[in-house]
Amino acid sequence: MREITLSQAVNEAIAEEMRRDPTVFLLGEDVAEAGTPFKVLKGLVEEFGRERIIDTPISEPGFTGIAVGAAMTGSRPIVDLMFGDFLFLVMDQICNQAAKTHYMSGGKLNVPMVLRTNMGATRRSAAQHSQSLHALVAHIPGLKVAMPSSAYEAKGLMKTAIRDNNPVIIFEDKLMYQEKAPVPEEEYLIPFGQANIVRAGTDVTFVATSSMVQVAQKAAVILSGEGIEAEIIDPRTIVPLDEATILESVRKTSRAIVIDEGHQNYGVTAEIAARISEKAFYYLDAPVQRMGAMDVPVPFSPALEDLTVPTPDGVADRARRLVRGEI
Amino acid sequence: MSRADVKNAEAYLRMYRQMVRIRTFEDNANQLYLSAKMPGLTHMYSGEEGVAVGICEALEKTDHITSTHRGHGHCIAKGADFRQMFCELLGKEEGYCRGKGGSMHIADQANGNLGANAIVGGSAGIATGAALSAKRLGTRDVAVCFFGDGALGQGLLYEVMNMAALWKLPVIYACENNLYGEYTHVSEMAAGDLKARAKSFGIESFEVDGQDVLAVNTLSQDLVARVRKGEGPFFILLNTYRYNGHHVGDIDRAYYRSKQEEQEWKEKRDPITILGDWLTGEKIAGETELEAIRAEVKTDAEAAVRYALDAAYPPATEVDQHVYAA
Numbered sequence: 001m002r003e004i005t006l007s008q009a010v011n012e013a014i015a016e017e018m019r020r021d022p023t024v025f026l027l028g029e030d031v032a033e034a035g036t037p038f039k040v041l042k043g044l045v046e047e048f049g050r051e052r053i054i055d056t057p058i059s060e061p062g063f064t065g066i067a068v069g070a071a072m073t074g075s076r077p078i079v080d081l082m083f084g085d086f087l088f089l090v091m092d093q094i095c096n097q098a099a100k101t102h103y104m105s106g107g108k109l110n111v112p113m114v115l116r117t118n119m120g121a122t123r124r125s126a127a128q129h130s131q132s133l134h135a136l137v138a139h140i141p142g143l144k145v146a147m148p149s150s151a152y153e154a155k156g157l158m159k160t161a162i163r164d165n166n167p168v169i170i171f172e173d174k175l176m177y178q179e180k181a182p183v184p185e186e187e188y189l190i191p192f193g194q195a196n197i198v199r200a201g202t203d204v205t206f207v208a209t210s211s212m213v214q215v216a217q218k219a220a221v222i223l224s225g226e227g228i229e230a231e232i233i234d235p236r237t238i239v240p241l242d243e244a245t246i247l248e249s250v251r252k253t254s255r256a257i258v259i260d261e262g263h264q265n266y267g268v269t270a271e272i273a274a275r276i277s278e279k280a281f282y283y284l285d286a287p288v289q290r291m292g293a294m295d296v297p298v299p300f301s302p303a304l305e306d307l308t309v310p311t312p313d314g315v316a317d318r319a320r321r322l323v324r325g326e327i
Numbered sequence: 328m329s330r331a332d333v334k335n336a337e338a339y340l341r342m343y344r345q346m347v348r349i350r351t352f353e354d355n356a357n358q359l360y361l362s363a364k365m366p367g368l369t370h371m372y373s374g375e376e377g378v379a380v381g382i383c384e385a386l387e388k389t390d391h392i393t394s395t396h397r398g399h400g401h402c403i404a405k406g407a408d409f410r411q412m413f414c415e416l417l418g419k420e421e422g423y424c425r426g427k428g429g430s431m432h433i434a435d436q437a438n439g440n441l442g443a444n445a446i447v448g449g450s451a452g453i454a455t456g457a458a459l460s461a462k463r464l465g466t467r468d469v470a471v472c473f474f475g476d477g478a479l480g481q482g483l484l485y486e487v488m489n490m491a492a493l494w495k496l497p498v499i500y501a502c503e504n505n506l507y508g509e510y511t512h513v514s515e516m517a518a519g520d521l522k523a524r525a526k527s528f529g530i531e532s533f534e535v536d537g538q539d540v541l542a543v544n545t546l547s548q549d550l551v552a553r554v555r556k557g558e559g560p561f562f563i564l565l566n567t568y569r570y571n572g573h574h575v576g577d578i579d580r581a582y583y584r585s586k587q588e589e590q591e592w593k594e595k596r597d598p599i600t601i602l603g604d605w606l607t608g609e610k611i612a613g614e615t616e617l618e619a620i621r622a623e624v625k626t627d628a629e630a631a632v633r634y635a636l637d638a639a640y641p642p643a644t645e646v647d648q649h650v651y652a653a
Contacts (some may be wrong), residue, residue: 062486065452073460105427107649165652
């Protein structure tokens with residue numbers, strides 16, 4: 001199978017959906033000729049024109065609000081939010097408007113929009129361009145949240161997101177844009193709420209999101225050399241969350257580590273760990289472990305920044321101690 | 328007041344009736360609050376009827392509006408029905424939003440009302456987005472964004488006006504200056520010439536007496552026609568007044584405005600009285616006919632209130648329905 005980058009996968013997904021459905025359009029800062037700073041959208045304006053690939057002023061709340069209104073009136077807009085950190089600027093439009101419109105209208109109005117943005121530290125971009133803020137929107141009923149872990153996942157999830165009748169936030173890990181993975185030529189979609197069992201194992205379950213799937217995979221290789229077999233579950237979407245697949249795995253392995261790049265406090269790791277504890281408690285041989293980003297603003301210095309995120313060695317060490325009964 | 332160029336008796340009487348319907352709806356809503364029959368609070372539109380009716384009478388059913396926390400007037404003017412509105416205010420299943428929105432979130436999609444909004448200025452993006460949709464999809468629909476003087480403090484408004492001007496979107500920004508944002512006079516909150524804010528984006532801006540429904544309607548008809556031709560966006564500053572407090576519980580308001588000021592507006596600048604006097608003066612309608620309209624609306628409203636009071640609440644099974652669309 002051919003291999004393409006995550007960036008190309010996102011580009012293909014958007015292009016295919018725009019060819020399929022004329023109501024789809026995209027707006028954001030420097031999305032047209034510039035194709036975004038990460039060049040993810042390169043070439044789209046040439047095919048679809050500036051009427052459908054719309055460069056906006058630097059007005060995140062404004063263009064996000066415009067997308068909400070467009071979505072309520074027959075369009076399927078994709079908002080390009082250049083950095084996940086800018087979510088704080090658009091919270092009212094996403095959380096008070098987009099998320100609640102369907103419910104507040106008693107089901108009469110829909111907001112079929114996608115907000116694609118990014119996450120991920122260790123790019124030396126410091127505290128306002130490195131955050132992983134998916135937990136913020138996952139907290140709000142009415143929003144769906146997708147976290148692709150590879151090029152394959154990114155394409156299938158993006159296509160599903162564009163066809164969904166709800167506001168969907170997709171977080172792409174900006175460090176993975178140039179990473180290649182096998183992606184079929186033929187069309188496919190990845191349904192929301194169906195986790196992927198990335199690796200089968202018997203001794204410990206890693207529930208890992210986005211780039212943490214790779215961290216978990218590397219840790220699993222280390223552990224396998226020591227006779228410890230880890231099972232890796234990628235939820236794909238944290239809202240809706242495929243709780244059943246996670247619980248089934250934990251009931252089998254009796255141990256769980258939840259790994260996510262958001263801050264650990266009150267975060268995605270806390271939510272998933274709590275569900276495991278609530279619903280698989282009597283199957284557990286050890287306390288559920290959480291590994292999130294450190295609860296500090298992301299520091300600039302490489303010497304410090306690399307300390308703030310989970311690493312393969314860190315995950316392997318935690319799993320080793322868990323299996324040995326040291327935790 | 329003379330309108331030699333507009334002699335459409337049916338339209339005048341419809342506007343009169345619509346303004347009376349809003350006033351009567353609000354009087355009943357206020358009573359529901361005072362008699363503790365309505366959950367929560369609500370914000371009265373009384374005094375501002377000329378604005379919503381003058382503009383909405385210039386719109387088609389398929390045109391979109393976005394509304395505010397003080398939104399009953401817009402909702403009625405855009406074609407809503409009393410029964411479903413009172414049901415919504417009382418949290419009943421037959422309400423426009425199945426009781427899930429309430430006074431501050433009434434939406435009436437069938438009539439193009441994309442919803443009231445409890446975030447001041449919160450719908451500026453939605454209205455502008457509706458206009459972008461209309462332009463892209465070629466529907467020829469117009470979007471009107473209603474907002475109060477209080478929303479002039481919100482940055483979102485200027486972001487979307489900028490984009491609407493850049494992209495020549497079919498949207499009209501209707502600023503209802505009722506002089507008070509909550510409990511504070513507009514002069515303490517908004518610097519400079521209010522119209523100049525829109526003008527600086529190259530948006531043609533107009534000012535009109537919001538108490539004169541015919542003046543509002545004449546201007547609106549002209550602007551809506553121009554918007555449909557692609558000449559928008561536009562900004563209208565509508566000078567008006569809210570008779571009640573910020574919300575129904577805001578009874579003691581002497582600290583921010585005098586009773587005398589309120590009386591003067593009610594006695595000298597009431598939009599319903601002004602149109603009524605003109606209709607009788609021009610012999611388009613007699614006082615008996617106007618009285619009949621008022622009586623009929625009153626009966627309708629009271630029947631709708633009784634219906635809503637007796638209507639069922641949504642079943643408990645509804646609580647987690649409509650979080651996500653299928």
